Amino acid sequence: MSEPILRVENLHYTYFPDSPHAIHALRGVSFTVPRGEYLAIIGHNGSGKSTLAKHLNGLLLPTRGDVWVNGWNTRDAAHRLDVRSTVGMVFQSPDNQIVATIVEEDVAFGPENLGVPRPELRQRVDWALDTVEMQPYRHRAPHLLSGGQKQRVAIAGILALKPQVLVFDESTALLDPVGREQVLRVARRLKDAGTTVIAVTHFMREAALADRVIVLENGAIAMQGTPRQVFSQAERLRALQLDVPEITQLAQRLHARDAAFPSDVLTVDEFVKAVPSGEWRVASGDAPITPSPNHPTPPRSNSVITIRALEHTYLRGTPLESIALRGVDLTVARGEIVGIIGQTGSGKSTLVQHFNALLRPQRGEVHVLGNDLSDPRLDARALRCRVGLAFQFPEAQLFERYVGDDVAFGPWQTGLRGDALRARVREAMDAVGLPFDAFKDRPLYSLSSGERRRTALAGVLALRPEILVLDEPTAGLDPRGHKDILARLVKLQRDAGMTLVIVSHNMEEMARLCDRLYVIADGRSILSGTPREVFAQPQRLSELGLGVPQITAAMHALRERGVAVRTDVLTVEEAAEQLARDSEAVKQ
Amino acid sequence: MDEFEISRHITIGQYLALGSFIHKMDPRIKLLSFALLVAAITFSASYTANAILLFVVFALVPFSKIPIRYALSGLKPAIPIVLLLAALQIMLYTSTFAGGQHCSSFFRWGPIDSNSCGVQLAMVSAARFVELLVLTSLLTFSTTVTELTLGTEQLLAPLTRFNFPAHELALTLTLALRFVPTFAEELERIMKAQVSRGAELGQRGRLRFIQQTRALLPLVVPLFLGALRRAEELILAMEARCYVGGKRRTHLLELRAKPSDWLVLAGTAAFAAAMLFIPFRF
Numbered sequence: 001m002s003e004p005i006l007r008v009e010n011l012h013y014t015y016f017p018d019s020p021h022a023i024h025a026l027r028g029v030s031f032t033v034p035r036g037e038y039l040a041i042i043g044h045n046g047s048g049k050s051t052l053a054k055h056l057n058g059l060l061l062p063t064r065g066d067v068w069v070n071g072w073n074t075r076d077a078a079h080r081l082d083v084r085s086t087v088g089m090v091f092q093s094p095d096n097q098i099v100a101t102i103v104e105e106d107v108a109f110g111p112e113n114l115g116v117p118r119p120e121l122r123q124r125v126d127w128a129l130d131t132v133e134m135q136p137y138r139h140r141a142p143h144l145l146s147g148g149q150k151q152r153v154a155i156a157g158i159l160a161l162k163p164q165v166l167v168f169d170e171s172t173a174l175l176d177p178v179g180r181e182q183v184l185r186v187a188r189r190l191k192d193a194g195t196t197v198i199a200v201t202h203f204m205r206e207a208a209l210a211d212r213v214i215v216l217e218n219g220a221i222a223m224q225g226t227p228r229q230v231f232s233q234a235e236r237l238r239a240l241q242l243d244v245p246e247i248t249q250l251a252q253r254l255h256a257r258d259a260a261f262p263s264d265v266l267t268v269d270e271f272v273k274a275v276p277s278g279e280w281r282v283a284s285g286d287a288p289i290t291p292s293p294n295h296p297t298p299p300r301s302n303s304v305i306t307i308r309a310l311e312h313t314y315l316r317g318t319p320l321e322s323i324a325l326r327g328v329d330l331t332v333a334r335g336e337i338v339g340i341i342g343q344t345g346s347g348k349s350t351l352v353q354h355f356n357a358l359l360r361p362q363r364g365e366v367h368v369l370g371n372d373l374s375d376p377r378l379d380a381r382a383l384r385c386r387v388g389l390a391f392q393f394p395e396a397q398l399f400e401r402y403v404g405d406d407v408a409f410g411p412w413q414t415g416l417r418g419d420a421l422r423a424r425v426r427e428a429m430d431a432v433g434l435p436f437d438a439f440k441d442r443p444l445y446s447l448s449s450g451e452r453r454r455t456a457l458a459g460v461l462a463l464r465p466e467i468l469v470l471d472e473p474t475a476g477l478d479p480r481g482h483k484d485i486l487a488r489l490v491k492l493q494r495d496a497g498m499t500l501v502i503v504s505h506n507m508e509e510m511a512r513l514c515d516r517l518y519v520i521a522d523g524r525s526i527l528s529g530t531p532r533e534v535f536a537q538p539q540r541l542s543e544l545g546l547g548v549p550q551i552t553a554a555m556h557a558l559r560e561r562g563v564a565v566r567t568d569v570l571t572v573e574e575a576a577e578q579l580a581r582d583s584e585a586v587k588q
Numbered sequence: 589m590d591e592f593e594i595s596r597h598i599t600i601g602q603y604l605a606l607g608s609f610i611h612k613m614d615p616r617i618k619l620l621s622f623a624l625l626v627a628a629i630t631f632s633a634s635y636t637a638n639a640i641l642l643f644v645v646f647a648l649v650p651f652s653k654i655p656i657r658y659a660l661s662g663l664k665p666a667i668p669i670v671l672l673l674a675a676l677q678i679m680l681y682t683s684t685f686a687g688g689q690h691c692s693s694f695f696r697w698g699p700i701d702s703n704s705c706g707v708q709l710a711m712v713s714a715a716r717f718v719e720l721l722v723l724t725s726l727l728t729f730s731t732t733v734t735e736l737t738l739g740t741e742q743l744l745a746p747l748t749r750f751n752f753p754a755h756e757l758a759l760t761l762t763l764a765l766r767f768v769p770t771f772a773e774e775l776e777r778i779m780k781a782q783v784s785r786g787a788e789l790g791q792r793g794r795l796r797f798i799q800q801t802r803a804l805l806p807l808v809v810p811l812f813l814g815a816l817r818r819a820e821e822l823i824l825a826m827e828a829r830c831y832v833g834g835k836r837r838t839h840l841l842e843l844r845a846k847p848s849d850w851l852v853l854a855g856t857a858a859f860a861a862a863m864l865f866i867p868f869r870f
Contacts, residue, residue: 057828059827059828084830085830089828091821091825091828095770095818096821097821097822098766099763099766099825099826100734100766101733101734101762102732108840109826109829110829112839113830114836115838117838118839118840118842121840141769142766143769157829158829318661358780381786384783384784384785384786385786388784389780389784390781391777391780391781394781396777396778396810396814397778397781397785397806397810398810399805399806409785409787410785410786411786413786460785463786
């Protein structure tokens, strides 16, 4: 089988070709994909990677150039269904690709379209559901599933077409770590069974799993090669607004100091193997200090949020009622950055909605900024102006035509007018990195996804809240967008004394950012403490379906192998310093 | 209590998997029987017929295993309207409307004319309302959306010869119902998000319609933009799964009517005919 399954030749694509706003999304991309390859396509938001993906099964047709699938040109209308059943595509949003109201019906949709007769149809549905391990959920309604489960149903729906190539178009971007791991496991299993897998992603850890990586920039291929070759050029990737996995960064720092250390490490396992244990072993006398975990946080006098024994049940008194919170205790002090981590469905979102009285306590106590939320006379609106809350994907709340108007909505509603309003909007936009004069009159539809996210956050900041609550503020953004938004949040806390509460799945982010963490599982607050204290218990966290930062995981793995390093290390810098010290200690 | 809990009020398409006799019926038979009973309810105007219908409809509920309180949960919000309607009918239904029927008058003052025909109409209307509501709940709680749409599609299939879009209609219905919970969640989220940045959604000045409508824009615009975006993505996803229309399509679900189903249909037809054609005296 020398003929590649996919051949892309000098592909150009232009959106709105005849208008003055024409966007040249792809400018001469050429590559081939041999059968059975695992290819990752990476690039920052707007680099053209999704446009490229949509050409692989003929959803878009080239403005110039050709795409060949299994020898068929995607322009050839006679082979359109052949192309689409050969190259299956899984999209980003699990909700928007499920058509039926029952899982197995949805999986059957594709082969039904091809006119597959019933006995075989049944077989294909069973096989596809087995492959993604969703057989037990076959009669469920999709809207009752978690994100990772929905996405696996979507994959099963594609598998039922028996495709030879599976394209994942950012299919893990909206999932939590557990859901992402489930999807990746399916991808690896399919690859092992001989399916060609193409993953479009901006998670570098996912790209590290591939056989080959193509980096897109401005609609053209900027780099390509094995993950090792690509990630060893960290500087170049950074210039392309991308990043390398943290474990690779650590290896590169060690390599800079000691050329014998390999610089092309991709995973924690590889890293641990690369550390020469004999040389770096420390005498058993100076065993590293492991912090005593889970000591209760001393109650502070200046607490702004106090929650005790909070419980909440949705749809109480109907057959569909579900318990979201079973007993949460939490305090947040003024000026702190507090992180809340937990699996999807653990009750985090329900919890934060109590902070600004969107939900009132059904049982237990909630005190926010001196207000008792059980008090029916509470002025909820006044409280909501003091506690700003931004939901996940806050850009969904934008509704005005122009950026400035949308940011002004909140303060205008509270009665601010004229110059005061203008000053407030300017302040909020500046705080999120959207220069007021350049952006206030920009129409919202012309913004990039990162700019829309910033606009939405500015809309909350414009109320000048004392407490800012953020649910997954960086979800779906590329690495550079992540870093910039986080840096600005820290600045708000440092300069304006704002109290921040952040919900996130990104453990590296939480480790760097937060003063304290709360771990929520099954509606209860299970663990709390500084990031060092919480992440010192990887075993416990993994039982709760949570991970630790990659660096912390590596240090724990080293210690298990007998290398005497501290395990309460969270960042690349700390780890590099720690390993250097240890090696010097040995050499002395 | 929970000001933003929208899903509580949406009972449409809420299938309850209870596996009863009614659940297991062929949806086509169920739909036909439903139509026959609705016809019987709609055209029965006598006390006797409605008393029988009311009894039969409630007697069906245990066969579906659906809790009776849940089946009636849609009734509560409608009570004020039903009462208002009944009051108007009792007061204003003049004997001249009643055709050749004999009505005994109870009370008369200006335009107000209270008589036995008006009272009967009011009672029968209220009874019909309850009968239809319980019957519809029985159908929707015991039948999945797929069964409903496939049943409808196959019942209408003979009409495709006259270019009637039976498949397209069924697919549209499925997609609409599929996204009801999604949009309910989305609306809830948008409401909460706007309130979280200082919005006030309705309350002040109940009679200022323009202001009230404008206050809804922060909800309506994001909801519609979201719906359009979803629609676009859904089209792509359907195309990627080789959707080209109804021709040549097969179905995972096979509808097969059991002998007991035919028996139910025959029984329902006889019952409906009896209700329609027996001239009840009272």
